[in-house]
Amino acid sequence: MKSEPTVFLFFPFLLRLKLESTNLPILIHYTMRTSIRQYSSRPVEDDLLNELLAQAEQTQTMGNLQLYSVVVTRSDEMKQKLAPAHFNQPMVTGAPVVLTFCADYHRTTAWAQHRKGHPGYDNFLSYQNAATDALLFCQRFCDLAEAAGLGLCFLGTTVYQPAAIIRLLQLPQLVMPVATITLGWPAEHPNPSDRLPLSAIRHDETYQPVTAETIDRDYAAKEALPENLEFVRINQTETLAQIFTDIRYTAKDCQTLSTGLLEALRMQGFLD
Numbered sequence: 439m440k441s442e443p444t445v446f447l448f449f450p451f452l453l454r455l456k457l458e459s460t461n462l463p464i465l466i467h468y469t470m471r472t473s474i475r476q477y478s479s480r481p482v483e484d485d486l487l488n489e490l491l492a493q494a495e496q497t498q499t500m501g502n503l504q505l506y507s508v509v510v511t512r513s514d515e516m517k518q519k520l521a522p523a524h525f526n527q528p529m530v531t532g533a534p535v536v537l538t539f540c541a542d543y544h545r546t547t548a549w550a551q552h553r554k555g556h557p558g559y560d561n562f563l564s565y566q567n568a569a570t571d572a573l574l575f576c577q578r579f580c581d582l583a584e585a586a587g588l589g590l591c592f593l594g595t596t597v598y599q600p601a602a603i604i605r606l607l608q609l610p611q612l613v614m615p616v617a618t619i620t621l622g623w624p625a626e627h628p629n630p631s632d633r634l635p636l637s638a639i640r641h642d643e644t645y646q647p648v649t650a651e652t653i654d655r656d657y658a659a660k661e662a663l664p665e666n667l668e669f670v671r672i673n674q675t676e677t678l679a680q681i682f683t684d685i686r687y688t689a690k691d692c693q694t695l696s697t698g699l700l701e702a703l704r705m706q707g708f709l710d
């Protein structure tokens with residue numbers, strides 16, 4: 439168990455060193471990364487988890503206030519209870535650790551109240567700031583965990599049924615779950631998934647028009663991938679896009695889940 443913290447402890451140093459000389463080692467790391475959904479029975483030691491979380495705290499944060507918190511779930515009982523809120527995705531009960539990252543203005547507000555401050559963070563702007571903080575912290579944690587050899591998967595279902603998570607984790611006012619990470623030592627080694635070419639996402643000086651030509655230019659390779667052609671065949675759609683719009687993320691579902699998200703934000707006091 440000793441080797442992971444050691445590798446990890448040196449990671450920030452290595453990162454700096456490599457960036458000063460050449461970007462290649464960093465690029466290799468990132469182009470090879472994948473989500474991991476199957477985990478070995480090897481435990482994730484609490485010392486390592488604390489080390490990673492503590493290092494991730496150094497990420498940028500609004501006003502240096504650290505408007506986030508993380509709930510660590512290790513018990514089988516809590517994982518079983520959380521699973522339905524994540525549509526019973528098997529990673530929730532299959533991972534040694536489940537982390538729920540929260541936008542958190544509760545602690546900062548309490549601090550201010552105890553120190554004769556006048557906090558006014560029961561509004562959507564404050565949620566946006568805290569959510570940004572929480573997601574930056576979460577992403578930094580993910581980078582560090584993956585660099586230490588751990589595998590993880592981001593669960594977007596956190597914002598689909600937030601009320602259930604809020605209740606289970608007993609999140610107080612001004613705390614909102616924004617991301618869940620299942621974490622463990624990898625028991626699978628999937629191939630990296632494709633990404634769009636840079637031309638799809640980069641705009642110089644002003645946003646450039648998205649046209650039939652740029653769509654062909656940027657999506658042709660993705661649409662021609664054998665796995666995506668197979669995906670279309672299995673789903674019996676005409677195009678790859680239709681799988682997303684008509685099956686996976688439908689307008690009706692998005693509307694329903696969006697309503698639930700707004701209700702949860704109101705319940706937590708961010709829309710007063």
Ligand SMILES: Cc1cc2nc3c(=O)[nH]c(=O)nc-3n(C[C@H](O)[C@H](O)[C@H](O)COP(=O)(O)O)c2cc1C
Pocket residue numbers: 471472473474475527591592593594595630631
């Ligand atoms: C906002 C967001 C929500 C996601 N939700 C889920 C999820 O609920 N279940 C899952 O298995 N993966 C989820 N993922 C992981 C993506 O499916 C994955 O990152 C994407 O397919 C690219 O694959 P890669 O991470 O292996 O490169 C999510 C990722 C993000 C950023």
